[in-house]
Amino acid sequence: MKFNIVLLIILATFLFLSGCNLLKQEQKTDQIDKSAQTTPPSAVKSYSHFENPFYNIEYPQGWEERDSGDAVMFLSPLADEFDNYRENIIIQSASAGDSTLEEAFESYINGIRGSAEEFTIINYSSATLVGLPAYNLEYKVKIKDQNLRSLAVFTIKDKYAYIVTYFALERDYDKYLDDAKHAISSFKIVEYAPTPVPEINAAGELVSGEWRVYSSSVYYDTGVSDFLETPSDLLEVKADYTWTFGSKSGTWSISDITDDDWKKWGISPYSPTKKIILYNWNNDSVDGPIEESASTVRAGNIWIMYRSGPPEISQPAQIQMKFVWSVE
Numbered sequence: 148m149k150f151n152i153v154l155l156i157i158l159a160t161f162l163f164l165s166g167c168n169l170l171k172q173e174q175k176t177d178q179i180d181k182s183a184q185t186t187p188p189s190a191v192k193s194y195s196h197f198e199n200p201f202y203n204i205e206y207p208q209g210w211e212e213r214d215s216g217d218a219v220m221f222l223s224p225l226a227d228e229f230d231n232y233r234e235n236i237i238i239q240s241a242s243a244g245d246s247t248l249e250e251a252f253e254s255y256i257n258g259i260r261g262s263a264e265e266f267t268i269i270n271y272s273s274a275t276l277v278g279l280p281a282y283n284l285e286y287k288v289k290i291k292d293q294n295l296r297s298l299a300v301f302t303i304k305d306k307y308a309y310i311v312t313y314f315a316l317e318r319d320y321d322k323y324l325d326d327a328k329h330a331i332s333s334f335k336i337v338e339y340a341p342t343p344v345p346e347i348n349a350a351g352e353l354v355s356g357e358w359r360v361y362s363s364s365v366y367y368d369t370g371v372s373d374f375l376e377t378p379s380d381l382l383e384v385k386a387d388y389t390w391t392f393g394s395k396s397g398t399w400s401i402s403d404i405t406d407d408d409w410k411k412w413g414i415s416p417y418s419p420t421k422k423i424i425l426y427n428w429n430n431d432s433v434d435g436p437i438e439e440s441a442s443t444v445r446a447g448n449i450w451i452m453y454r455s456g457p458p459e460i461s462q463p464a465q466i467q468m469k470f471v472w473s474v475e
Contacts, residue, residue: 193208194206202334218237220238252301264288271283356383367462375466400424429453434452
């Protein structure tokens with residue numbers, strides 16, 4: 148079992164840096180040093196609902212939702228121009244294979260220890276999550292000379308590991324702690340029974356139409372992950388089995404997903420049974436899963452996953468692009 152711990156640390160770092168970029172000025176010497184203050188608990192008590200085909204959760208109302216495809220994040224608003232970090236809740240899942248809960252949890256801890264500048268366990272204990280045996284882990288990490296504190300809950304269901312993590316600057320840890328605990332306790336894994344994708348008719352109804360890029364992620368061969376700028380171009384999948392995306396164009400088809408496809412994409416098998424293939428993308432063919440929906444006339448989301456390198460990106464990597472309908 149291997150969680151993308153590097154991505155988890157990158158996300159935590161990114162949220163600190165993005166907060167820093169919003170600083171308008173350095174504090175004057177006669178201003179109170181905020182780092183010496185203790186932040187009172189947050190008054191947030193209203194919650195929004197998030198769900199996808201795999202799990203759902205309640206998160207603090209007013210927080211920003213982001214889905215990178217590899218993780219789902221909820222980000223707190225900045226308090227003022229001097230606030231330099233967005234407290235956050237991150238959900239990740241990964242195949243646990245045949246690992247026991249104890250083995251997978253130990254692998255997860257070792258992954259954090261090997262990725263962070265400093266790592267200190269404050270407390271860990273047995274727990275339950277969605278009625279399943281789980282582990283609570285409270286720890287501190289140092290990133291970019293900043294001390295972060297985290298609360299994580301870890302469980303396994305049907306050979307998949309799930310982790311819900313709360314991150315905050317150490318001095319502000321209590322600010323949203325109650326809200327983070329509420330989110331963790333509300334987390335539920337969906338008992339999902341996939342609906343078979345109907346056969347594509349001659350007009351290609353299930354996927355024909357305009358799609359926008361929801362997220363674009365890059366997974367470098369070195370093990371580092373990052374987000375790419377989201378293109379504004381729409382992917383138009385036409386009923387005559389041609390497609391356009393900005394200056395790119397070609398033909399498309401749909402095929403059954405095979406075991407080799409999951410291995411090629413580097414992801415664990417889940418509910419999709421069909422894939423879309425785009426021909427003549429960068430003079431090659433690319434493909435990805437078609438995620439199903441309750442509709443019998445169109446698909447849910449589609450993914451495009453392909454290998455790339457210079458000059459498109461700086462070094463060899465896999466790019467994963469998630470597309471959603473441009474108009475729901």
